[in-house]
Structures are given as C-alpha cells and as structure tokens.
Amino acid sequence: MTQNYGTVPSTLGLRSSLHTPSFSPLLPANVSAVGNNNVLPMTAPAIRIPFTGPLPPPIIVPPSARTVSGAIDALLSFLTAPPSPYLRGVDVGRNAQTVLLTGAGISVASGLSDYRGENGTYVTNKTYRPIYFHEFAKRHESRKRYWARSFVGWPGLVKAKPNLTHWAIKDIGTKGYLSSVVTQNVDSFHSFAHPELSTLELHGYLRSVVCLTCRDQVPRDEFQKSLERLNPTWAEFLARMVETGALDTDHPEEQRRKGLKLNPDGDVDLAEAPYSTFRYPSCPRCLEKPPRLKDGTLARVEVENDGAWLPTSTAGILKPAVTMFGENIDPDVKTAAEEAIDDAGRLLVLGSSLATYSAWRLVERAHKRGMPIGIINIGGVRNEPVLFGTQLEKPDAELGLRCSLNTELILPEVVRQLSALAHM
Template identity: 50%
Template sequence: MPLRIPYTAPFPPPTIHPPSAHSLAGSIAALASFLSPRPNSSKTLLLTGAGLSVPSGLPDYRGPRGTYTLRRNYRPVFYAEFVARHASRQRYFARSYLGWPAVERVKPNKGYEAVGALGGLGILGGVVTQNVDALHPRAHPDLPTIELHGSLHTMTCLSCGTPFPRADFQTELTRLNPAWAGYMASLPASIPGNPEDAPATTNPDGDAELQPSANPDGDVAPAPGAPAYETFRYPSCPSCLASPPLLEDGSRAEIRVDGDGAWMPGSSGGVLKPGVVMFGEGVDPGVRVAAERAVDEAGRVLVVGSSLATWSAWRLVRRMRDKGGEVGIVCLGGVRGEGEVVGEGIGGVRVVGRAEEVLPEVVEALRRRVDGGEGDGGKGSLRAARQL
C-alpha cells in the first residue's frame, strides 16, 4: 500500500463545550476552570501543534492558509525516498536550504509566552509538541518539553548517529552551492531567506516552495532563474569521513566525496538527515515512551493548535481519555475524533480561538484567582501548585 498523507481535507466543524464558551469571555472562563488545580490531582499536560506557531510566521498544515489547504498537490519527500535516493535528498536539501533562514529567525509569539507563564504558575507539568521549530524550548526552557517529531535545528548521521547543528550544515550548503546561494540572495524580500516574516511558501517542516503551483505528482518545478535540483550538493558526515563506521555485514562503510567535500553517489554511508520525523518514519521509541509517561503522570491534557491528524498525537489524547482524564481543545478548525474525547456527557472543554489571543487572557484569569482566591480554596490551591 502506498504511503499517503493523513487527513488533508478539513475535519467537521467543532461543537463548542460548554455552551457558555461560544464567547471569548466564556472561553476564557471555561479554560481557566479546566486548568485550575484540583485537590489531589496531577498537573495539566499541554499537547501543541503547528497552529501555535502561525503568529510567529510559520504556516500550519490544515488551517485556512495551511500547506495542504493552499497547495492541494503538495507532497513532501518521504523517509524511504530520502534514505534510498540521492536525487530525493538533493530536492529535500535544496528546498530546506531556502526555508532554513525563515525557520532560524522565527521567534516565540504571545501564545508561547503564555505557555511559559502557565508553567510558572504551576499549572502545567510539561509539554508534548508536534512542532519541529524549537520554539517551546526557547520560550520556556525550564518547562519540560518533549519534541514528539524532533527538531529542525539538528542533523543526525544515518550511519553513526552523530548529531550536528543545523546552522553549521547551512553554512556548508552555502559553501557547496554558490549558484543556489546567489539565487536565494536574488529573491524578493517576501521570499524565505530574506529578513522579512516567513510567507506561506515556507512549510511547517522548514522546506520552501520555489513557486506557488505544484505539478500533479506533488513535486515543485524550480522557478525561472533557479538552479536545477540535480545540481544541489550536500556534505557528508565528517565523523564517518574521518572514521568510516561498520556496516551490518561487518565491512567498513565507504564514504566518497568530491574535491569540495560533498557527498557522492556510490557511498555506503555518511548521509546526514534532519532531526525530524519525516513522513513514513516512526517516532523514536524513547520519545514515544516519554510522551506516554507524560500522559500517565498528568491529570488532564490541553490540546492547542493541533487537528490531531497524526496518529502519534491522537493516540496520546485517546490514552488520556482511556485512563479517565479530561481533554481540553483550543483550535480554530475541526479536530480528529473530538466528539469521542470532549463534549456533553464526556466533559472537558472545546473552544474555538487563536492561542495567542486566548491563552494570555487565561493566564491573567488564573493569576486573578491566585491573588483574589476565587473559587473553593482557589488561592491556596494555585499557590500550592506553583510551589510544586
């Protein structure tokens, strides 16, 4: 069976719960109540998706201006293709090269700042994020974050497992590809690679469209003036080059490079891969176990900016419900299977709103509870939570 991207079409519209959450004030009150500590209850786990990063300049996948919404034929490079084919890696790295500057300069928005504030209040026990932009660790380094799908800020060798900073890899790509560097420098300011906000043509996974329209097979033809994908060069793993690793058959890997140090076909190792879970690749077992443990240790989960289209995220929410924990959702559009985990007769909270607008107000509402002692034991409960 060929691999496919799951759920590229919108999900059904959400059902707001409780009914009072139809207004902004009602949404804030419902979320503040949901997040307020209960006696003898564990903290809240936050599960986030690409919608949280939209105000920072990165698009989501399934929102109104998401990658799948605007480019119906968009098709990423799949993991098996990346591992097996030099040409697929050339395409991936060329697009990633153009998209990286926008990813590197992106900054946490008010939604991320609110997450940090919730951590400071003792409301959150941790974060599990599907995002690969590393904005959570930047926004709240003291609040534990599990990057379910990895991070664009690292590269890892497929042969020896050595990690390398993505910024250093970008420097090498510039050195090896002067024509591409010149092309990127010639792009208008609204295109990735220039000091302006990232436009919709930068995808959430950090690659960039060379032109807005895609071919029927999902690939994207280079825009006029762009070098061809097959000219793009990328470096080999320096560790493997210095000391070739053993292969499964016991022989030494052969690492071939050209005169400039670029990886060459015919090599049997030394390929660097972005530190993200690519389409068709499984989540790292250690990361999966850590995420499951975070769910098991939490009293409830709040989903922010995610449609839960990927199984790796949906299963965590399902796990919370299966153990009897409540689920809250803050998302503009519909969410996979939300009627199974939140609603009338089930509990939880479902609001429609922008995280960067709703979450800061929720933080202020919770702070007022700390200062004013709203609710039964609210003052003591929140202060006790903050001290944990």
C-alpha cells in the same frame, strides 16, 4: 542560551516546497516530478496522509466557549479544577497538573504554516505530499531536491520567533499549573520560550541534522554554511532574495517583482542552477572514521574535493533530525510521551487537529484514563464525538473544554487572571 528554529514561515513564497509545520508528517519538501530539473518522478506511496480533507465542524463545550470571554472563563475553570473523580490508572491522584499537547496551529502567529488550517498546505495545495523517509534515505536525487528547498527556506526559519502563546505557556507553567509539554512541532519554540518547563519534541526538531549511519548530529546553521560553500550559485540567489524581501511574502506577483520565480508546483525557477546540480556534505564523523555497517563491512564515504557527498558512498547521509513520514518515532520518545500523559491529571491540546496517529493515541490514552480533556483549535478535530459527546447534555468546563478560537486571544488573558487569583 542556544536559540532553536524550525518550521517554514507561511510568508515564505515556497510554502508548498519548504513547508514543515508540526508533525507533522514533517518534511519541508514536496517531491514531485519536474522535467526541467531532471528530477525523476516518485512512485506512488503506500502510506496514506491522514485527514487531508476538512474535518467535521467543532463541538463547542461549554456553549459559552464560543466567545473569547467564555473560552477564557472555561479554560480558567479547567486549569484550576481539582482532580477529576473519574480519573483511572496507576497514577490516580498523584498529579493534578495539566499536560499540554501542542500542534502547528500555535505557531501560525509566528509566521509559520500549518497543514490543515484555513491557509494550511493541504488546503491551499491539493497536490502536496511530503517526502517520505524511504525516498530520502534511498535516493540521491530526492536528497538534492530536499536540501535545495530547505536551503532556500532556512533564513525564514531563523527569523521566526515564539509568539504570545508560547510565552503564555511559560507563565502558566511558572505558576505551577502545567506538568510538562509534549509538542508535535519541530520549530523548537517551546524549548526556547520556556526551557525550565519540561518539553518533549514528539517528532524531533529542525535545529540539527543527523547521520543515518552513526547518528551523530550537526547543527543546522553549520550545515547551512556547508550548503552555501558547495552551491555558490544558489547562495548568490538566496542572498538576492533575502535582500529584496522576496522570501517575506506569499503573493506571487510581489515575489516575481522582487526576483523570485516559481514553477507551477512551487519549485524555484533558477535556470543557471537546476536541482540536479545541488550538492550537500557528508557526515563529518563518518568521513573521518568510516564506521562498520550492520553486515560487518567497513562503510565507504566518498566525497568530491570540496567535500560534497558522492553517491558511490555507502554511509554518511545526513537527514533533518525530525521524524519523516514513514519513519517510526523513537521508542524512547514514545515511552516518554505516554509517561507524560500518565503523570498528569488532565490534558490540554493547543493548535492541533490530532490528525496524526502519534498525537491521537496520546489523547486516546488520556481519554481511557478518564482524564479531563481540553482542546483549543481553530476548526474540527479528529473524533470529537468520542471525546465530548457525553458533555453535550451536561457541559462542565472542569471536565472538558472545546473551543475553536485563536490561542493568542485566550492564553495571555488567562495568565493575567491566574496572577490575579494568586494575589487574592
């Protein structure tokens, strides 16, 4: 089995720089101007990052779900309930199973950051913004900085593993209660923990990089080796940081003690190797056989003697295989996500505030179909009154569930009780 990785650990000191949780708007880089590294300032983006401020307090349904035991009972009722009498649509009655929609919140226990949680990037770093697709695609300087930060963050990604929530999802799926999983996360924990349970990665994955021209993919660990070869000073620095454990903490004093110096915006302070000198490889396929461009001309892929991509090229740019902020979700993925909703009888959201429209539109679709919706997420969620307002007077866990607790406190016990039910 191939292990897949993604999402930057919250224990990594470069959280604002290297963070890539769910979407998530998705980029493990915050691109801002740093004079010492000769990185040009970005123009103000026209795209607005949604819901970076606090959301309204959660609506708890049923009221007993304020406690762990109450939430466990409510989730058991939700998962084992018969099809809702209010279900509408072409697939009414076809499937009583639950489809999961997961977000960055469920991977926090694996050491990964989320965006809007208590210690999320938008909370701890008010100036953070992800790199946008048009910036990455058009600017050599943006790509150099992105890949330098990603290079430093990759060892932490490789160390991160699925947690109790992912394994509980596997067990609940094995027992037949789940139809599929749609995840906003790019960490690939779902496909590693439960390969037998269908998982759709809504925003892509970090385990590979993809060529913007030919769409060929290269494994991220193979790409990392190329970055090491092309940037020996950075590679030596990274080896030192891994050895000292400087990347295993987010405490600035401990980081400095272990040799990791950060600029105020979170950039690595490495005097002997500024970001402007960082190099990255070209797409090997385009280099070997330059493709035709849309205008019919033959692409030009030029590299240095050791294989570093040159900006005189017209093709061969590799990007992470994720949906960047400002980039459209693949139409086939969008359709598959809608079908996953339509093929289920109820929807359970885990660890997502639904701030991104790509996630909210799926919940909205489920709501319009009359599907019971359950949400387990710490803190507020987008448009909760729309989803749960009618249940305040007469709460029924079979028709809706909302609690603001850690999924690791709830799902493993639900698995245990489902096992007990199976043996009754």
